[in-house]
Amino acid sequence: MKRRLYAALTLTALIMCTVPTVNLYRVFTTQSDVKWWKAKVLYNMDLFHGLISQLIYPMGLSIHPSKVIIGKEGWLFLGDEYADKISVKRAGVDKKETQIIENVARSVELWDQWLSSKGVTAFRIVIGPDKDSVYPEYLPDWSSHTSLRPTDVLLRHARGDIYVDPIKALVQAKQQFAHPLYYRTDTHWNNAGAWIAFDELRKSLTNTQTRLIWPQARAPLTLTTHKRGGGDLAHFLRIQESLSDNEVVLNFPDEYSLPVEHHDFNSGEMTFSGQNIGIASPASLLLVSSPQALNSKKVLWLRDSFGTAMTPLMTATFSETLHVYYLLLKPEALVALVERFQPDYVFITSVERDIRGDFFQSGPPVTHVDATVIN
Known part of the structure; x- marks a missing residue:
């Protein structure tokens, strides 16, 4: 049980370190004028969500099913978040x-x-x-x-x-x-x-x-x-x-x-x-x-x-x-x-x-x- 807990904590720590490192690299290499020290920039998960989405999209799975439904033949549709x-x-x-x-x-x-x-x-x-x-x-x-x-x-x-x-x-x-x-x-x-x-x-x-x-x-x-x-x-x-x-x-x-x-x-x-x-x-x-x-x-x-x-x-x-x-x-x-x-x-x-x-x-x-x- 302790091993699982330690493994979860270690994975969390790696993510907490990796996410801001990657985001800072993207800010400085693109010469962006965003306020890099802000938490919403350091811990922006768009890149990682995109990577996950690219992996599961071909299987017909959506990272935001309430917003987007994966249809047939590459068609996308709105989900229930918009007026049910x-x-x-x-x-x-x-x-x-x-x-x-x-x-x-x-x-x-x-x-x-x-x-x-x-x-x-x-x-x-x-x-x-x-x-x-x-x-x-x-x-x-x-x-x-x-x-x-x-x-x-x-x-x-x-x-x-x-x-x-x-x-x-x-x-x-x-x-x-x-x-x-x-x-x-x-x-x-x-x-x-x-x-x-x-x-x-x-x-x-x-x-x-x-x-x-x-x-x-x-x-x-x-x-x-x-x-x-x-x-x-x-x-x-x-x-x-x-x-x-x-x-x-x-x-x-x-x-x-x-x-x-x-x-x-x-x-x-x-x-x-x-x-x-x-x-x-x-x-x-x-x-x-x-x-x-x-x-x-x-x-x-x-x-x-x-x-x-x-x-x-x-x-x-x-x-x-x-x-x-x-x-x-x-x-x-x-x-x-x-x-x-x-x-x-x-x-x-x-x-x-x-x-x-x-x-x-x-x-x-x-x-x-x-x-x-x-x-």
């Missing part, structure tokens, strides 16, 4: 989930009515389907889903045409495209997937917004592909450098090549001037101006990271787009933004796992909802 997405889809919609869905449907309807009362021409929520909703065949067998998505239940409760769910279009398109519509090592859709979702938004608005002009796709849609590093899921596994993905380059129409300016919405300061590009989730309110866009219209765009690949499409279509990271937005702040910016359209782009979250369960503040909206 796997468990809900495996177990189905229960009473608690049904109540949440009913709250969301009612709140979204109230927002639609309130926005209409403020002169907003159309309100749409574009769902970014979870990757496992589009490519369930690559999930491990143990995580197979029920036939009915929680999103399907939500759409049954929702009134009107507020929601744009591109799931059918994406599933149909994946049979026709030579390349996936989502990254294998990342949670997001690529440029092709974003185009299909944006086209579904166009279809949703075509009947009522007949004067809007939309970019047209060229055939073939995919122009070329090139290699890129592993995505966010590979990063969670600490093997992003050893895994790779394909970046799909679309055969963009000429409308995309237009000059744009980015301004901080609150200060008015210009932060970028150049060609139309993708924009990651903004840390602060970001106004994108594109005077040569197809339509001289203002869009308040509440979005998450699924909006990144859609940005060039939105910029080419509308002359002013206010980008807002919606997950941190409170109802009062949204009211203030609408009254200040006075948009023609309000769009939300949200990943599927978040469309039943707290943001969507909160309707307009009661002080801003008149009797006609409530009734």
Whole structure:
């Protein structure tokens, strides 16, 4: 018994000495300016986690199973740490989930009515389907889903045409495209997937917004592909450098090549001037101006990271787009933004796992909802 204890203590001591030694070597040989004396630097385990991950990844094992699930043929998927997405889809919609869905449907309807009362021409929520909703065949067998998505239940409760769910279009398109519509090592859709979702938004608005002009796709849609590093899921596994993905380059129409300016919405300061590009989730309110866009219209765009690949499409279509990271937005702040910016359209782009979250369960503040909206 003592020998085992001594062996464990010796191994622990070796690790405690080896880890900071290796980390210090990496800091000094890469000329990094990090504060090497900090404990979080000295005992950073990323390198060792990466080595372990490289060993067990080929066996279908994840060093962070709550974050990343190892699927088939190199496909990675999010785990339960993010909105219990796997468990809900495996177990189905229960009473608690049904109540949440009913709250969301009612709140979204109230927002639609309130926005209409403020002169907003159309309100749409574009769902970014979870990757496992589009490519369930690559999930491990143990995580197979029920036939009915929680999103399907939500759409049954929702009134009107507020929601744009591109799931059918994406599933149909994946049979026709030579390349996936989502990254294998990342949670997001690529440029092709974003185009299909944006086209579904166009279809949703075509009947009522007949004067809007939309970019047209060229055939073939995919122009070329090139290699890129592993995505966010590979990063969670600490093997992003050893895994790779394909970046799909679309055969963009000429409308995309237009000059744009980015301004901080609150200060008015210009932060970028150049060609139309993708924009990651903004840390602060970001106004994108594109005077040569197809339509001289203002869009308040509440979005998450699924909006990144859609940005060039939105910029080419509308002359002013206010980008807002919606997950941190409170109802009062949204009211203030609408009254200040006075948009023609309000769009939300949200990943599927978040469309039943707290943001969507909160309707307009009661002080801003008149009797006609409530009734």
